[in-house]
Amino acid sequence: MDIKTRVIEIIAEQAMIDQSDVTMEATLEDLGIDSLGLVESIFAIEEAFDIQVPFNANEPTESDFDISSVASIVAGIEKLVAEQKS
Amino acid sequence: MKRVVITGAGTINALGHSVPETLEAFREGRCGIGPLEFRDVERLAINIGGQIKGFEAEGLFNRQQMSLYDRFTQFTLIAAREAIAQAGLEFIGELAAKSGVVLGNSGGGMTTLDENYRHVYEDGKNRVHPFVVPKLMNNAAASHVSMEFNLKGPSFTVASACASSNHAMAQAFQMVRTGMAPVMVTGGSESMLCFGGVKAWEGLRVMSKDACRPFSMNRNGMVQGEGAGIFVFEDYDHAKKRGAEILAEVIGFAMSSDASDIVMPSKQGAARAIAGAIKDAGVNASDVGYINAHGTGTAANDKTECAAVADALGPHADKVMISSTKSMHGHLIGGTGAVELLACIMALRDGIIAPTIGYEEPDPECALDVVPNEAREAKVDVALSNAFAFGGLNAVLALRAV
Known part of the structure; x- marks a missing residue:
């Protein structure tokens, strides 16, 4: 399974919606995921890919990890997987 | 209704092993936060905390006590010894029968849990020490205080996360105020600074890796601390009759529940508790000179708390001094x-306001007088102490100079 499919699966499960309803342009807010849901999603992503995601809930925009849309999250994880698995 | 006064105070925390040492650190704006030291700390992403250093339990407790006292109980007893010695009370006869101990605590014996899980899960042992349960139960500290000082009245432990101690002290205050008990030993303690304790907090991603900077624009989270604060709450007439030194008077409290979110604070819930404490104390918002803030240094708490203070105090919010001493001793849960009640007592009795240290940049959403970086001399008649817990449980105490 590719990274994008797996991330969509995780986000859909967190938002309790169908995977087909997770569009790449959507923000987590659009999908109904709040701050607690975000922290839980990041945990699920770390577990799924065995990576460390740099994220502090107090300064979500400060970290290199861009959470502004599903697309940016997928891109960020692809980068982290490449860095941390090489 | 009885008047309730504080006739004894004790503490051990990252700033000092006694009240005088802690107040000196408050006056100097000293930071007690530093590198954590315990097993497996290198496996944590968060490596700082307000850890008590230079503390040796050996010699303070005998062998049997050591086998029964988790760190949070040890801290509690050290603080209780200081508080009760200052009050100069001996609990015998009717005084002993009626006086009790109500303490706040959230995690119980986390170090005991951590060590024993290690034994059975990591080391594969099949046997644990027989006292694991009485050591880790979170009423252990209150029970040992009652045993050491012969307190035979109402005694129990209150758990409401970060508001536990305030809820406990509010309860003790109410017991003395209504005449149920002439004296109550109260306060609280915590010791979560072990691998499992910090690892659990790390998961929420609200911890700072470098410092606790409440109200500062560049704040990036909370820092955990550990220790205890214990007080003797006494019926004013009882204290006066025996000529006890009075540190401050407790004049009111209020509790509220946000009933909204398990971790995100609510302005309305906090404001209701602040306004409620002022009303219960029978004073006006304009009488409040100092507020010891909950001030955790997280993005969410600090702006919500400032909005709640502005809401509850109205225009007077622009004049009140509000500081978070968590910047120095960390968050003792x-x-x-x-x-933190010690900072209120210092303001009322000594006329010195403890600062919010680590303050670097103003935040328009926290535009109050947060007493940045340096302690200040000021005469204060009424002080409030805020606590707003995870779970949306709030408790605010009101104190007055005597």
Whole structure:
């Protein structure tokens, strides 16, 4: 399974919606995921890919990890997987 | 209704092993936060905390006590010894029968849990020490205080996360105020600074890796602390009759529940508790000179708390001094309100306001007088101590100079 499919699966499960309803342009807010849901999603992503995601809930925009849309999250994880698995 | 006064105070925390040492650190704006030291700390992403250093339990407790006292109980007893010695009370006869101990605590014996899980899960042992349960139960500290000082009245432990101590002290206050008990030993303690304790907090991603900077624009989270704060709450007439030194008077409290979110604070819930404490104390908002803030240094708490203070105090919010001493001793979770009450006593009795250290940049959403970086001399008649817990449980105490 590719990274994008797996991330969509995780986000859909967190938002309790169908995977087909997770569009790449959507923000987590659009999908109904709040701050607690975000922290839980990041945990699920770390577990799924065995990576460390740099994220502090107090300064979500400060970290290199861009959470502004599903697309940016997928891109960020692809980068982290490449860095941390090489 | 009885008047309730504080006739004894004790503490141990990252700033000092006694009240005088802690107040000196408050006056100097000293930071007690530093590198954590315990097993497996290198496996944590968060490596700082307000850890008590230079503390040796050997010699303070005998062998049997050591086998029964988790760190949070040890801290509690050290603080209780200081508080009760200052009050100069001996609990015998009817005084002993009626006086009790109500303490706040959230995690119980986390170090004991951590060590024993290691034995059975990591080391594969099939046997644990027989006292694991009485050591880790979170009423252990209150029970040992009652045993050491012969307190035979109402005694129990209150758990409401970060508001535990304030809820406990509010309960003790109410017991003395209504005449149910002439004296109550109260306050709280916490010791979560072990691998499992910090690892659990790390998961929420609200911890700072470098410092606790409440109200500062560049704040990036909370820092955990540990320790205890213990007080003797006494019926004013009882204290007066025996000529006890009075540190401050407790004049009111209020509790509220946000009933909204398990971790995100609510302005309305906090404001209701602040306004409620002022009303219960029978004073006006304009009488409040100092507020010891909950001030955790997280993005969410600090702006919500400032909005709640502005809401509850109205225009007077622009004049009140509000500081967070968590910047110095860290967040003691269930024990935090107790250690922070010392800053209220210092303001009322000594006329010195403890600062919010680590303050670097103003935040328009926290535009109050947060007493940045340096202690200040000021005459204060009424002080409030805020505590707003995870779970949306709030408790605010009101104190007056005597």
